[in-house]
Amino acid sequence: MAETWIKDDNGNKVSIEYFGTKEAAQKALDSLINCSNCTNCENCTRCSGCTECRDCENCSHCSGCSDCSGCSYCLDCSGCSGCSGCLRCSGCSYCSDCSDCSGCSYCSDCSDCLDCSHCSGCSDCLDCSDCLDCSDCSCCSGCSDCLDCSVFPGRSGRSGLYFESKLKGSENGKVPPAIPTIPDIHKTIYAAASQPGSLDMQTWHTCKNTHCRAGWVVTLAGQQGKELEDFYNTELAAMMIYDASTEDFKINPARFFDKNDEALADMKKLAEESICKETTLF
Numbered sequence: 001m002a003e004t005w006i007k008d009d010n011g012n013k014v015s016i017e018y019f020g021t022k023e024a025a026q027k028a029l030d031s032l033i034n035c036s037n038c039t040n041c042e043n044c045t046r047c048s049g050c051t052e053c054r055d056c057e058n059c060s061h062c063s064g065c066s067d068c069s070g071c072s073y074c075l076d077c078s079g080c081s082g083c084s085g086c087l088r089c090s091g092c093s094y095c096s097d098c099s100d101c102s103g104c105s106y107c108s109d110c111s112d113c114l115d116c117s118h119c120s121g122c123s124d125c126l127d128c129s130d131c132l133d134c135s136d137c138s139c140c141s142g143c144s145d146c147l148d149c150s151v152f153p154g155r156s157g158r159s160g161l162y163f164e165s166k167l168k169g170s171e172n173g174k175v176p177p178a179i180p181t182i183p184d185i186h187k188t189i190y191a192a193a194s195q196p197g198s199l200d201m202q203t204w205h206t207c208k209n210t211h212c213r214a215g216w217v218v219t220l221a222g223q224q225g226k227e228l229e230d231f232y233n234t235e236l237a238a239m240m241i242y243d244a245s246t247e248d249f250k251i252n253p254a255r256f257f258d259k260n261d262e263a264l265a266d267m268k269k270l271a272e273e274s275i276c277k278e279t280t281l282f
Helices: 022-030 164-171 185-193 213-220 222-231 234-245 253-257 260-281
Strands: 005-007 013-015 205-207
Touching: 005 022, 013 022, 185 213, 185 234, 185 260, 213 222, 213 234, 213 253, 222 234
Parallel strands: none
Antiparallel strands: 005 013
8 A cells, every 4th residue: 555645845754654644644744853854753853864763862963763762863773772872783772882783782882792781892792791891701702801791592593502612612722713704795695695595594504505694604704714603603703704804894793683585685785885886996
């Protein structure tokens, strides 16, 4: 069914079907103060290019957000609540100045974190809690200066103990493996994952020719990728390989839990952007 839109002079628009009645949709549109190019937002101030946001204030410089509430000065986040100054985060709450985080709460100045809480100044963390510039931590992955961290169960049947391999490597005195790189990683990953039957986002590795996004990253990195995966875990190894293979891109770990169509769309977009950059150089 086609949606019926009400628009204002600032490019904001609301759907009558989304809000239920024309009166409710108009009320939501009228509640936007100095917002521009927003869609189905309500009670927001100085937002730009947001979608389905609620009660955000001082969200100037926001763009491409969805389902956010009470956030400020965030950029390209999704499903967050009460956050401030975050970048490309997903499903976080009451965080500030974080980037590429997912499912975190009450964190500050973190980056590339997943399912953390009450953390500060961390990076490349998974399933940590109550961390704050500590040292000599255990059961963490890629953390720095942590305290009272703990391993939580894996999701969707994946890696029930995320860090078992890393702990074994540390206990045996093993040196962490070198991080491999994948040339033209965005094009390479999309070329592999876009083949019929080659992508299954429900599990890391289904068979030799079928993997999830992170599974393809470590697989295409060859033996070094496998060693990195064995030492840490599939998710962190894939994040490290992405980071080492590109200068201006950090993968949001939430992307490793997309559905098949969402993952393919994101990989295709990155591959096309990579081609455009190469064309521009010439």
